[in-house]
Amino acid sequence: MGMCFGVRDAIALATRTAQQEPLTVLGDLVHNETVLAELRRQGVRFAREAGEVTTPTVMITAHGASERAMAQARGEGLNVLQATCPLVHFAHRALAQLVAAGFHPVVIGQRDHVEVRGLTGDLAAFDVVLTPEDVARLPGHPRYGVVAQTTQPVAKVAHLVGLLRQRFPQAQVHYRDTICQPTKQRQQAAHDLARQADVVIVMGGAHSNNTRELVATCRQHCERVHHVQTAADMRPEWFHAEDTVGITAGTSTPDATIAAVADWLAREAAKFNFQTSETCQPAPLPAG
Numbered sequence: 001m002g003m004c005f006g007v008r009d010a011i012a013l014a015t016r017t018a019q020q021e022p023l024t025v026l027g028d029l030v031h032n033e034t035v036l037a038e039l040r041r042q043g044v045r046f047a048r049e050a051g052e053v054t055t056p057t058v059m060i061t062a063h064g065a066s067e068r069a070m071a072q073a074r075g076e077g078l079n080v081l082q083a084t085c086p087l088v089h090f091a092h093r094a095l096a097q098l099v100a101a102g103f104h105p106v107v108i109g110q111r112d113h114v115e116v117r118g119l120t121g122d123l124a125a126f127d128v129v130l131t132p133e134d135v136a137r138l139p140g141h142p143r144y145g146v147v148a149q150t151t152q153p154v155a156k157v158a159h160l161v162g163l164l165r166q167r168f169p170q171a172q173v174h175y176r177d178t179i180c181q182p183t184k185q186r187q188q189a190a191h192d193l194a195r196q197a198d199v200v201i202v203m204g205g206a207h208s209n210n211t212r213e214l215v216a217t218c219r220q221h222c223e224r225v226h227h228v229q230t231a232a233d234m235r236p237e238w239f240h241a242e243d244t245v246g247i248t249a250g251t252s253t254p255d256a257t258i259a260a261v262a263d264w265l266a267r268e269a270a271k272f273n274f275q276t277s278e279t280c281q282p283a284p285l286p287a288g
């Protein structure tokens with residue numbers, strides 16, 4: 001479990017840089033308040049817009065940014081440091097190749113999510129879809145080039161691509177799989193876990209897309225699923241004696257949070273005598 005390599009590397013770059021020079025991170029480095037508070041303590045500043053940045057160096061988060069946004073920041077005299085995850089870079093390249101080959105770009109994801117804004121920010125025309133209704137509203141094109149936000153669930157993306165093909169049977173629909181490997185592994189592990197557990201605890205930030213998707217996946221297989229940000233959110237009344245409890249976490253959840261929740265469960269297990277199940281195995285890191 002623990003953080004994915006993309007988030008870990010971005011945090012390490014922010015920490016290292018802040019030790020050498022004042023640094024502002026543009027947007028949330030991770031959707032996790034515990035990690036953000038620790039970075040603030042180390043002197044890292046955060047800004048929503050390039051215009052708010054007061055340090056010479058600004059860092060783009062693991063979610064990436066459009067070339068246009070980075071050029072704008074450089075135009076304002078800022079030194080731009082990129083912590084974009086290689087798997088987000090892969091999604092940018094896949095989309096650019098589809099556009100260059102003449103496909104109308106469609107991104108499956110959340111329109112306002114920073115990663116999706118980064119993916120679409122350099123495009124003259126594009127569509128973003130997240131629901132079957134969005135697909136039903138798409139304008140007709142002879143060729144669609146589809147990618148997904150890296151943290152979308154595999155089944156949802158496959159469903160929406162299928163609906164797009166049904167809606168435009170004459171069109172050429174080319175889908176490039178850009179869902180990242182850590183997300184796929186966590187979704188699969190959460191699926192397996194929720195089928196075995198009586199209660200599932202999903203750890204992660206309230207605004208973390210992949211954590212919300214994990215909650216949704218677990219709820220398909222288990223009725224008692226609770227989303228917690230820290231061990232302080234845990235409640236004894238969620239558990240009954242002999243329950244099998246599964247725990248999983250979003251890709252931006254710090255190891256310390258996971259350890260604290262596991263400790264809480266171990267203490268309560270002694271009190272209530274419930275079993276904690278095998279949790280998700282650590283996900284092997286993808287190469288590159």
Ligand code: SF4
Nearest residue numbers: 004006007085150180
């Ligand atoms: S969730 Fe996936 S794409 Fe995003 S930072 Fe982690 S590994 Fe990279």
